[in-house]
Amino acid sequence: MDKKVVVVALLIVCLSTFSWFYLNQDQKQEANETYIQTVIFQDQDHDLIPVSINLHNQMEMETDIRNKIDLMQSSQLQTYGLYPVLDAQLEIQSIELNNHILTVSFNDFLYTQHNDFNVIEALTYVLTDYDQVEQLYLQIDGQDISHLPNSTIPLNHLTKDLGLNNFEDASTFLHESIPVMVYQEKTVGDYLYYVPKTLRIHEQADLFLQVKTILNHINSKIHLLDATLKDHILTLELDSHILLDNETIDRTLEELMILSLKSLNDVEDVQIYINGENVRSQETSQIHYNYIKM
Structure with a gap:
């Protein structure tokens, strides 16, 4: 009996050690897999605010972009005083990356925004936040657009340099x-x-x-x-x-x-x-x- 007790005790110790090691490795792996990504929301004054979110899985760029756009259309951060920049009915039709130029085609709900400049800034900031992207082209229904209706914002050279909450909309300066x-x-x-x-x-x-x-x-x-x-x-x-x-x-x-x-x-x-x-x-x-x- 004494030998059986010793054997059982040793098995319990081994299993406990293995379980602790396994769980600890899982936690380390989960920590290593988390990474910080940035999306843009706005407050009631329409100031654009970058928000850092902690994601647990790194995805391919196209999936990552679609997820970010979905999040920027949501109202789940209103308890934090943050509101979506993008129309809930805005849809991505296609995403292409060639020679460091990212081309994204949306449906025509890109036209329906109340603050076009905020939309362009938010999209540019988020969609150029990849090492392999140097410039952004926007399309509507697969057609290139140079500006949005009732807006003088040029859309033919969008880069990260556009920034957020610009003091100047557009000028030679x-x-x-x-x-x-x-x-x-x-x-x-x-x-x-x-x-x-x-x-x-x-x-x-x-x-x-x-x-x-x-x-x-x-x-x-x-x-x-x-x-x-x-x-x-x-x-x-x-x-x-x-x-x-x-x-x-x-x-x-x-x-x-x-x-x-x-x-x-x-x-x-x-x-x-x-x-x-x-x-x-x-x-x-x-x-x-x-x-x-x-």
């Missing part, structure tokens, strides 16, 4: 400027969101002026002393008056600065120095914003 996404905090209902606005800086402006312009739009109290760019790292020297009592920068302010300055050409990361010391509190890769668990 767009072709003489550098687009940057400036993020600011906004309260929508009971929630706080980082909302980007596309600011366009004249292409002849030097680095210091570009950085100063961006920082002034985030918070006019930020005083820039110096800005240098080397090996894709932008290094700032700021005045010390923005430090908190514990000699650190407000985390929200830090994130708004990093997100905004990374939209400058060739900038991959940002270092912030005050009185000769780097005051960054977190890695850039750890900055996630407007995250909603689906």
Whole structure:
């Protein structure tokens, strides 16, 4: 009997160990399979807000696009103060990718939007958010379109540079400027969101002026002393008056600065120095914003 008890006990231990290992591996695999994707919604002021969602399965691009469009037509985020940008009856007819140009044909419910510019910006931002896509062409019923009715928005060269919440709809200045996404905090209902606005800086402006312009739009109290760019790292020297009592920068302010300055050409990361010391509190890769668990 004693031997049987020992054998049974050993079996239970082995099974328990195997079960723990198996479940733990499943959880690790699930974590590895999750990835962050961005879709666009709007608030009651019609400001476009990027929303980060955590998906559990990486899909082929066409399936991914169809799922994103479906989500952007839904009303399931209204409890968060967010409303769909796209008409519920908008349908994708075809999706083709050739030579880094993505062509998407919709039905004619692309015509029915109340805010055409928001629709174009949202579609462009989401559909060009793939490494293999450099430009977007829109079609209706398989036919190329150069603009939407009652709109002057040109549709023949849509790229990620179009941005979101543009200050200028269309002008010759767009072709003489550098687009940057400036993020600011906004309260929508009971929630706080980082909302980007596309600011366009004249292409002849030097680095210091570009950085100063961006920082002034985030918070006019930020005083820039110096800005240098080397090996894709932008290094700032700021005045010390923005430090908190514990000699650190407000985390929200830090994130708004990093997100905004990374939209400058060739900038991959940002270092912030005050009185000769780097005051960054977190890695850039750890900055996630407007995250909603689906």
